[in-house]
Amino acid sequence: MKDLIKNLKFAWKYAKGQEKSLAIVIITNILSIVSSIIVPILSAKIIIELTTNNYNRIIFVGLMIFLVETFNSISHYLINKYSTKMYREVLSKLGVELGENILKIKNECLDKHGSGVFIQRLTNDTSRLADVFNMFLSLITNLIRNIGILVAIFIVNKLVFIYVIVMLVILYCLEKIRTDKRNEDDKVYRKSQERVSGFIGELVRGARDIKMLNSEKDFIKELDKRIDDANYKDLIMKNRSYKYRLGIWCVSDMFSFLLIVVLVLLMKYELIVPAIALVLHNYANNVSYSVYLIGDILNYVKDFNLSSERIYEILNGDEFKKEQFGNKHINKIKGCFEFKNVSFSYDNKKILDNLCFKIKANETVAFVGKSGAGKTTIFNLLCKMYDVKEGVITIDGININDLDKDSIRSNITIISQNPYIFNMSIKDNLKLVKSNLTKKEMIDACKIACLDDFINELPNKYDTIIGEGGVNLSGGQKQRLAIARALIQKTEIILFDEATSALDNETQNKIQQAIDNMKNEYTILIIAHRLSTIKNSNRILYLDNGMIEAEGTHNQLIKKCKKYKDLYESEIIKENK
Numbered sequence: 161m162k163d164l165i166k167n168l169k170f171a172w173k174y175a176k177g178q179e180k181s182l183a184i185v186i187i188t189n190i191l192s193i194v195s196s197i198i199v200p201i202l203s204a205k206i207i208i209e210l211t212t213n214n215y216n217r218i219i220f221v222g223l224m225i226f227l228v229e230t231f232n233s234i235s236h237y238l239i240n241k242y243s244t245k246m247y248r249e250v251l252s253k254l255g256v257e258l259g260e261n262i263l264k265i266k267n268e269c270l271d272k273h274g275s276g277v278f279i280q281r282l283t284n285d286t287s288r289l290a291d292v293f294n295m296f297l298s299l300i301t302n303l304i305r306n307i308g309i310l311v312a313i314f315i316v317n318k319l320v321f322i323y324v325i326v327m328l329v330i331l332y333c334l335e336k337i338r339t340d341k342r343n344e345d346d347k348v349y350r351k352s353q354e355r356v357s358g359f360i361g362e363l364v365r366g367a368r369d370i371k372m373l374n375s376e377k378d379f380i381k382e383l384d385k386r387i388d389d390a391n392y393k394d395l396i397m398k399n400r401s402y403k404y405r406l407g408i409w410c411v412s413d414m415f416s417f418l419l420i421v422v423l424v425l426l427m428k429y430e431l432i433v434p435a436i437a438l439v440l441h442n443y444a445n446n447v448s449y450s451v452y453l454i455g456d457i458l459n460y461v462k463d464f465n466l467s468s469e470r471i472y473e474i475l476n477g478d479e480f481k482k483e484q485f486g487n488k489h490i491n492k493i494k495g496c497f498e499f500k501n502v503s504f505s506y507d508n509k510k511i512l513d514n515l516c517f518k519i520k521a522n523e524t525v526a527f528v529g530k531s532g533a534g535k536t537t538i539f540n541l542l543c544k545m546y547d548v549k550e551g552v553i554t555i556d557g558i559n560i561n562d563l564d565k566d567s568i569r570s571n572i573t574i575i576s577q578n579p580y581i582f583n584m585s586i587k588d589n590l591k592l593v594k595s596n597l598t599k600k601e602m603i604d605a606c607k608i609a610c611l612d613d614f615i616n617e618l619p620n621k622y623d624t625i626i627g628e629g630g631v632n633l634s635g636g637q638k639q640r641l642a643i644a645r646a647l648i649q650k651t652e653i654i655l656f657d658e659a660t661s662a663l664d665n666e667t668q669n670k671i672q673q674a675i676d677n678m679k680n681e682y683t684i685l686i687i688a689h690r691l692s693t694i695k696n697s698n699r700i701l702y703l704d705n706g707m708i709e710a711e712g713t714h715n716q717l718i719k720k721c722k723k724y725k726d727l728y729e730s731e732i733i734k735e736n737k
Contacts, residue, residue: 177249181242188235189301194308195228195235202228251290254471258282261475264482267545279357281474284350285467303457306447313443317432320440323422324447327415331408331448338404339458345397347466352390359386412448419444483544486562493556493571495521495652495683497542502551503706504537511537513706515551521652524675524684526694528724529703535687539655542685544568573651576658579642581633586615587622589641593649601648609644611637643675656686691728700724 202225262278314321359382423437432440474480497519504512511534519525527535540546541553544560553560560568582589590605591597602622606612614637618624626633626641633641646654656675675684688694695714702710702717702724710721717724 181246184242185239188238192232192235195232198228247290251286254286254290258286266481266483269480281470285470289467289471309443309447316436317440324444331412334408338401342397342401343462349393349397352393356386356390359383485565487564488562489564490567493652497555500552502548511706517708521683522680524697526686526688526697526700527703533703534706535703536657539574539657543572571651572653573646573649574655574657575639575642579638581626581638585623585625590645590648593645605644605647608647609640611640611644653683658687
């Protein structure tokens with residue numbers, strides 16, 4: 161009960177502003193309760209009047225039933241209308257806040273948990289939580305209605321009232337056992353659903369690679385295996401619930417038969433008249449369904465608590481740790497930064513070891529070295545995608561941990577080998593970083609990124625839809641669009657993470673030209689396997705085992721760093737073959 165109250169308070173903050181809708185739903189529910197108690201009495205009244213042939217009274221009572229039932233229908237319409245409005249508003253607020261919090265989760269947590277965990281909680285769990293007020297009002301309304309019926313039975317005949325109470329207690333105990341078992345099964349089922357959602361997300365994102373690998377059968381086999389596992393767990397949950405319900409139905413039917421026996425005995429000894437017996441029978445049948453209603457309430461309470469816990473874990477839980485930023489804000493950084501004795505490990509494997517270097521504003525610096533040397537890690541730490549555990553990183557002389565998110569992320573852009581492009585038009589992709597983007601700013605950025613000529617050859621030019629992940633663009637075009645995006649964002653530091661490693665020479669030259677167009681105006685850091693693309697950098701840092709082994713210009717490193725020279729010469733040999 162304590163968890164339920166806490167979770168209801170948690171859910172209520174998303175229903176703020178819906179007080180009017182809630183009041184209308186509550187009032188109409190109360191009036192609906194009254195009408196449902198009156199109808200059985202009026203129905204019995206008709207039967208009594210039928211025995212006296214009082215046709216006028218029969219028509220009058222029939223008219224009363226018509227009016228009450230019409231009012232009941234209008235009440236249900238209002239309840240559905242305003243309940244739906246509440247549900248939509250709560251779901252919208254909850255979904256937005258959960259989405260915002262997912263984007264705040266530390267990358268190591270995102271790496272650890274599959275996407276299915278977040279998809280299920282953002283869709284299924286938010287839906288269950290958003291519907292809490294409507295469901296509870298509906299269930300509690302029906303429960304109050306049945307309490308009203310019990311009061312009516314007590315007034316009419318106390319012996320039947322005692323019988324009905326005993327029946328309800330026994331049926332409730334059986335229903336409680338059923339809901340407890342179902343809740344245990346539901347936890348297992350939701351975990352299996354997360355595995356299915358996560359795999360479907362990977363299958364859609366990796367569809368092209370799956371086709372190229374000719375692995376459709378293997379992936380479909382794995383999908384079938386996961387879906388079958390989830391369906392099997394769902395089947396276990398439902399079959400167990402159905403078995404318990406079958407037993408409860410049989411017990412309920414037995415009580416209904418015994419009630420008829422009790423009513424017959426009461427009529428035999430003239431303790432009640434047949435019309436009252438009919439009313440009591442109708443009331444008792446109605447109230448017996450309240451046990452299933454209580455079961456539904458128990459089911460929903462457990463579902464609601466479970467969904468609340470799963471959402472709360474993302475919003476405020478310890479399992480999904482959020483990114484931490486400082487409070488110091490800089491609107492526009494100069495673009496110089498420094499790594500001071502920085503060490504970093506992934507899963508206890510040391511990647512950077514007491515790393516020290518300094519970059520000046522508007523300098524173009526390249527990082528080279530073997531795979532695993534720590535180049536990409538430097539970029540991730542600089543963007544605060546991961547937290548520095550040892551040492552200090554400063555931007556414009558300020559500790560990165562003291563800066564707020566906007567000071568870092570609004571001033572640094574990473575352009576990766578395969579940047580993510582959204583399923584929108586080219587213009588809308590660019591407007592993501594600046595909603596009030598002007599046409600001139602857009603065209604100027606695309607010209608610097610060597611993309612404007614290509615766009616103008618498209619049928620719809622800047623309004624061309626480019627598909628999910630930029631599927632309709634080549635690798636080089638996606639990277640140039642990402643460069644244009646960075647230029648529009650006007651970040652002072654631009655990071656190129658192996659942006660030309662998988663491109664042909666012509667495309668590479670265009671990317672190189674785009675980078676050259678930005679030199680001396682931005683702080684540019686480049687990770688490159690193709691050393692020919694970084695020859696003109698102001699400085700090149702050669703990394704090995706998480707440390708800087710040598711630094712200097714291209715010509716200086718050729719003379720003093722054998723490993724760099726060997727890399728460069730092996731590249732020339734490959735290009736000449």
